[in-house]
Amino acid sequence: MNKEKVLEMKNIIKTFPGVKALDGAFLNVYKGRVMALMGENGAGKSTLMKIMTGIYNKDSGEIKYKGIPVSFKNSKDSQEAGIAIIHQELNLIPYLSITENIFLGREIANKIGKIDWKKMNKEARELLDLLNISDSEKTLIKDLTIGKMQMVEIAKALSQKAELIVMDEPTDALTDKETASLFKVIKSLTKKGKSIIYISHRLKEIPEICDDITIMRDGKFVKEAEVKNIDENFIIENMVGRTLDEQFPRITVPLGKEILKVENLNGEHVKNVSFSIHQGEILGIAGLMGAGRSELVKTIYGYYKKNQGQIFIDGQKVNINSPEDGIKNGIAYVSEDRKGDGLVLGLSVKENMTLSSLTSISNIGKINNKKENSLVEDFINKFRIKTPSKEQIIKNLSGGNQQKVAIAKALLTNPKILILDEPTRGVDVGAKKEIYDVINELKKKGLSIIMISSEMPEVMGLSDRIMVMHENKISGNLTLEEATQENIMRCAVGVK
Numbered sequence: 001m002n003k004e005k006v007l008e009m010k011n012i013i014k015t016f017p018g019v020k021a022l023d024g025a026f027l028n029v030y031k032g033r034v035m036a037l038m039g040e041n042g043a044g045k046s047t048l049m050k051i052m053t054g055i056y057n058k059d060s061g062e063i064k065y066k067g068i069p070v071s072f073k074n075s076k077d078s079q080e081a082g083i084a085i086i087h088q089e090l091n092l093i094p095y096l097s098i099t100e101n102i103f104l105g106r107e108i109a110n111k112i113g114k115i116d117w118k119k120m121n122k123e124a125r126e127l128l129d130l131l132n133i134s135d136s137e138k139t140l141i142k143d144l145t146i147g148k149m150q151m152v153e154i155a156k157a158l159s160q161k162a163e164l165i166v167m168d169e170p171t172d173a174l175t176d177k178e179t180a181s182l183f184k185v186i187k188s189l190t191k192k193g194k195s196i197i198y199i200s201h202r203l204k205e206i207p208e209i210c211d212d213i214t215i216m217r218d219g220k221f222v223k224e225a226e227v228k229n230i231d232e233n234f235i236i237e238n239m240v241g242r243t244l245d246e247q248f249p250r251i252t253v254p255l256g257k258e259i260l261k262v263e264n265l266n267g268e269h270v271k272n273v274s275f276s277i278h279q280g281e282i283l284g285i286a287g288l289m290g291a292g293r294s295e296l297v298k299t300i301y302g303y304y305k306k307n308q309g310q311i312f313i314d315g316q317k318v319n320i321n322s323p324e325d326g327i328k329n330g331i332a333y334v335s336e337d338r339k340g341d342g343l344v345l346g347l348s349v350k351e352n353m354t355l356s357s358l359t360s361i362s363n364i365g366k367i368n369n370k371k372e373n374s375l376v377e378d379f380i381n382k383f384r385i386k387t388p389s390k391e392q393i394i395k396n397l398s399g400g401n402q403q404k405v406a407i408a409k410a411l412l413t414n415p416k417i418l419i420l421d422e423p424t425r426g427v428d429v430g431a432k433k434e435i436y437d438v439i440n441e442l443k444k445k446g447l448s449i450i451m452i453s454s455e456m457p458e459v460m461g462l463s464d465r466i467m468v469m470h471e472n473k474i475s476g477n478l479t480l481e482e483a484t485q486e487n488i489m490r491c492a493v494g495v496k
Helices: 045-052 075-080 098-102 117-130 146-159 176-191 205-209 232-240 293-301 323-328 338-342 349-353 369-382 399-411 429-444 456-462 485-492
Strands: 005-016 019-030 034-038 060-065 083-086 164-168 195-199 212-217 220-226 258-267 270-278 282-287 306-313 316-318 331-334 417-421 448-452 465-470 473-479
Touching (some): 005 045, 019 045, 019 195, 034 045, 034 205, 045 195, 075 083, 083 146, 117 146, 146 164, 146 176, 176 195, 176 205, 212 232, 220 232, 232 429, 258 293, 270 293, 270 306, 270 473, 282 293, 282 456, 282 485, 293 417, 293 448, 331 399, 349 369, 349 399, 399 417, 429 456, 473 485
Parallel strands (some): 034 195, 034 212, 164 195, 282 448, 331 417, 417 448
Antiparallel strands (some): 005 060, 258 270, 258 306, 306 316
């Protein structure tokens, strides 16, 4: 097949102080096709995209767009040339409407120079219809779900009438229905000759939506191939540079005593929930988005108010009315949104790690620096956190390493119960394996772990048993033998 190149990046090199971020990177994107750009966190994908769109300058190498050598000075330059980028981090203003966000900085004016709201609302409506979003174009962004906010970002890119669209983890916060809508849109765009660069950690999406794949590792180009000619093992092995014999390294440990017992828990987001968990046990919680999984654990942790029901820890009835109460009673919660409410991105690795446990490393209100440094260095080594030092600002770490810091932060509170909410969201396959190893080590030490995951193979691969939720209630309790994908999905949609 003769494929027409829309973008060609050759031998791109980019160095930051002390780090060679790109070391001879190549990328080809073809007209009317979707190119998957794959690699572990820190492989150089984001840096390559920032060079392509003019946010960073390359040290050396060549970029051709539509056959012509280019070197964009900034993102406005690349936008005007027909390149749009949908970032993983949402870039929307909460108190403006959908229409205002879509056309921000590119407002449509009428003949006398006033904003033409009628035309803008009409165009916004057409874009929302294309994406199967029924909400009014006048709805404020703050009133949308995260999934719908992501779709507004996509609408914003589509409104720029770009020829080449970069989608960075576009389905990370989308429901299955929203993902299906997005895939329909991508297919309709490629039929019109548009080209897509698709960055995702969800390997199952690649054969479904991508035509070609480029794999990067450690800032270098590894492989380009047509998706129809490869399988998942090929992608994983080339991404991590080694075979992953066992993606989910399950271990079995003898169960200890009952640590947590929840009886008839009711609250704003929970309906009559009862369950228990033992030492050395991983309880997986499955269910569709909006089923109440996070809300349940946040109610137990004290983030949400309970109306009735009882919680027992170590056989003792406890009264938990705030996260502080939760921590004091031995519960640690690692949020699904590590950047929003799990970590403080402007603080260092050390400051983030000890944020929830300052009282235990302080004497008469003063932090014991020696103890703090020792604990932090211990976790950096134990969890193999890749960071130049404990003083590194955490936003400069890859997603997988940020997640390890978030787990270490929770463990420094010395919990009996560790709640992991989507522990590998936005984390590459290599770092996922490392996080699974960390979870297993904690299990061996007798910690009780509650794990919420939207990835079916993950929740099945690591859990000792699985609790499924539907409409804020428990719809199924499954043993390992019973926990097939079909049984989990039946419970998730409310079928007995």
